[in-house]
Amino acid sequence: MTSLDSAHDFVLDKDGVRLTVENAVATVTLTNPEKRNAQSPALWRALAQAGRSLPGTVRIVVLRGEGKSFSAGLDRQAFTPEGFDGEPSFLDLARGSDAELDAAIAEYQEAFTWWRRSDIITIAAVQGHAIGAGFQLALACDLRVVADDAQFAMRETSLGLVPDLTGTHPLVALVGYARALEICATGRFVHAEEAERTGLANLLVPLAELDDAVRDLAAALLAAPRDAVIETKVLLRGATNRTYDEQRTVERAAQARRLRDLAGLGD
Structure with a gap:
């Protein structure tokens, strides 16, 4: 993929996450x-920080991954006894109290929640693999533009886990309970x-056209007045x-x- 953010102002660049801003469009x-953009607690904290760092002028946030894959999911190092340097391993977390374990997972989820804010519209540009946490990160966004080589999978169940990074709610909303269960359980x-046929993807394009398609979509979304778009997003x-x-009343x-x-x- 060509860079969407080569001319942007850098706001954040740490732990595998870069936030750049150009006028009303931010790119994460x-x-x-x-590592096919494998995820870690440090990356999740950086994603949460990116959300807190958005200037008030931003209306559109594009999420993309460098290289051949959007994100191949959680770095398997998380399941080793050592875990990540400076981080408690998942095994250590499991040995903690219920409150400690709940707080740790809640902190991880913060990386996935801010994409739903009413004052922005978020677009995931997905190529290659979007697996597990990568799938859930794409689901965290309002819209998904996917390249023709995109492959989504929810592999948590095969590891004895569940999808816990806020992906279950939007998945069911997009494809329905039965299909969501089948996707996650298998x-x-x-x-x-x-993905396009079932509503996971808003737009399917050739890989070489992914960046241009996202730019065109962002431009179309910016055409309407901001307050009207915010009110409409809240309604929907x-x-x-x-x-x-x-719904008639709130309309x-x-x-x-x-x-x-x-x-x-x-006012």
């Missing part, structure tokens, strides 16, 4: 292609064509948890805010 890049690969995010009449309230704002009568 996973920068360890030698750990099979979901190839790019199936909450729609499945509301009744039809409840009216949102539209009233927009009309008053357009009339110069907003």
Whole structure:
């Protein structure tokens, strides 16, 4: 892939994560292609920091991985007795109290939660493998543009684990319970064509066109006024948890805010 962020201002570059910003578009890049952008607690902390570091002018965040794969998931070093340097191993965490273990997993999840913020739209540009934590990171984003070589898989169950990095909720929302269960329980690969057909992918393009497709999508998303996009995202995010009449009510309230704002009568 060509670089999406060669002309951007650097904001963060640490532990396999680089955040760059150009005007209203930020790019978060996973920068360890030698390991297929395998993930670690240090990388998760850097991702969480990237979310906290976004300037208020940012409207679109693009997530991408350097090299041939988006992210091959959790670095298997996590399952060794030694774990990562300076980090408790997963085995050590398992020996801790319930509260300590819950707090550790909650901290890891922070890397995956901020992508849902109402004031931004997030786009995952996925090529090659997106496995386990990599799959869940792509699912954390609002939209997914995938190259024709993309392969998704949720391998946690085969390791005796569950997907715990916030991926289960969006997966079920996108493909339904039965297909989500089958994908997770079998750990099979979901190839790019199936991803598009089942709603995992918003757009499927040849690998050579991935960057251009993401740029075009970002430009289209920036065309509408920011406040209208924010209100619309909030409406859609909450729609499945509301009744039809409840949704009508919040639509009216949102539209009233927009009309008053357009009339110069907003707060």
